[in-house]
Amino acid sequence: ARRQGLADVIAISTRRSDTLEEARELNLGDAYTLDPAEAVRGADLVILATPVGAYEAVMKAIAPALEPGAILSDVGSVKRHVVKVVEPLVPEGVHFIPGHPLAGTEHSGPSAGFAELFANRWCVLTPGPQVDKAAVEKLAAFWRAMGSNVETMDADHHDMVLAITSHVPHLVAYNIVGTVADLEQATQSEVIKFSASGFRDFTRIAASDPVMWRDVFLTNRDAVLEMLGRFLEDLSVLQRAVRVGDGPALEELFTRTRAVRRSIIDAGQETAAPDFGRPHEAPPVPEVATFVREHGGGDDA
Numbered sequence: 086a087r088r089q090g091l092a093d094v095i096a097i098s099t100r101r102s103d104t105l106e107e108a109r110e111l112n113l114g115d116a117y118t119l120d121p122a123e124a125v126r127g128a129d130l131v132i133l134a135t136p137v138g139a140y141e142a143v144m145k146a147i148a149p150a151l152e153p154g155a156i157l158s159d160v161g162s163v164k165r166h167v168v169k170v171v172e173p174l175v176p177e178g179v180h181f182i183p184g185h186p187l188a189g190t191e192h193s194g195p196s197a198g199f200a201e202l203f204a205n206r207w208c209v210l211t212p213g214p215q216v217d218k219a220a221v222e223k224l225a226a227f228w229r230a231m232g233s234n235v236e237t238m239d240a241d242h243h244d245m246v247l248a249i250t251s252h253v254p255h256l257v258a259y260n261i262v263g264t265v266a267d268l269e270q271a272t273q274s275e276v277i278k279f280s281a282s283g284f285r286d287f288t289r290i291a292a293s294d295p296v297m298w299r300d301v302f303l304t305n306r307d308a309v310l311e312m313l314g315r316f317l318e319d320l321s322v323l324q325r326a327v328r329v330g331d332g333p334a335l336e337e338l339f340t341r342t343r344a345v346r347r348s349i350i351d352a353g354q355e356t357a358a359p360d361f362g363r364p365h366e367a368p369p370v371p372e373v374a375t376f377v378r379e380h381g382g383g384d385d386a
């Protein structure tokens with residue numbers, strides 16, 4: 086935001102003084118404070134960026150200082166819960182527009198950010214039906230100026246799509262790495278030392294912030310359980326194919342999944358190449374998002 090000149094003043098507030106110092110040393114903002122109310126006073130745009138479990142407390146602290154006409158948004162990985170806890174605390178005249186940039190890494194803290202993080206990535210906004218359209222367009226323009234492609238959808242739909250494309254994959258990674266670590270302990274053998282690079286890719290995801298992900302699973306329970314059920318059904322089918330030696334079924338699936346990987350790379354979503362100043366083509370919405378939109382997440386999905 087700073088590099089693109091999108092704000093006259095960027096005020097940063099953190100919970101701990103060492104985090105604030107880190108942000109100051111990196112020169113990320115113009116004003117730094119441990120008091121969140123002070124940070125938001127007079128702001129045109131306020132973005133919550135803590136783990137979603139902290140939103141209610143942060144909102145209670147900032148609500149009295151939010152100015153009418155301000156846009157209040159966030160970057161949380163779940164949306165229905167955010168609407169539930171934040172909306173009742175939003176003062177009259179403040180435009181509340183939940184958001185979620187689909188970009189991040191396993192690293193946390195101010196130094197984990199980089200200016201190209203949002204370039205060529207999706208940013209999903211989930212405005213409620215009553216929200217001022219001009220405010221939504223203003224926030225969308227902010228994300229576009231950072232290189233993102235913006236899509237609006239409803240909060241429940243967001244949570245269902247992200248449950249299968251982000252939340253369940255993280256659960257799978259946490260689980261496989263946990264199982265390997267347990268095995269290593271139980272057998273006292275050097276399983277991890279000899280792990281192949283496929284497993285190492287899982288360890289990157291499983292190194293993601295424990296508090297952030299705890300909150301994701303506590304607050305998107307229904308959608309995660311729905312998609313986990315579907316995932317486990319498909320895993321059972323695969324288990325059977327392995328057991329009975331059904332080569333064609335295995336090969337057919339692996340061929341389809343390879344095509345998914347290629348389509349993501351072709352859409353430019355694998356590498357976050359900065360592309361400022363040039364108009365960029367929006368990559369297609371991932372196939373699964375279209376699938377869930379058309380079919381919902383129900384029994385026939």
Ligand SMILES: NC(=O)c1ccc[n+]([C@@H]2O[C@H](COP(=O)([O-])OP(=O)(O)OC[C@H]3O[C@@H](n4cnc5c(N)ncnc54)[C@H](O)[C@@H]3O)[C@@H](O)[C@H]2O)c1
Nearest residue numbers: 100104134135136137139160161162186188189190193194
């Ligand atoms: N990391 C990702 O890949 C990613 C991607 C998209 C969205 N998100 C969402 O963004 C949000 C922030 O994630 P991040 O990766 O930037 O994390 P981060 O750890 O880099 O930043 C979170 C900040 O919140 C502060 N914080 C934690 N608990 C707090 C509390 N109780 N009260 C006040 N401040 C508190 C931390 O000190 C830290 O400065 C989360 O809601 C997450 O779901 C993360």
Ligand SMILES: O=C(O)C(=O)C[C@]1(C(=O)O)C=C[C@H](O)C=C1
Nearest residue numbers: 162186187188189190191250251
């Ligand atoms: O690449 C990663 O490390 C991520 O996990 C990023 C990721 C994802 O699942 O894609 C994680 C959480 C989000 O809310 C958005 C992005």
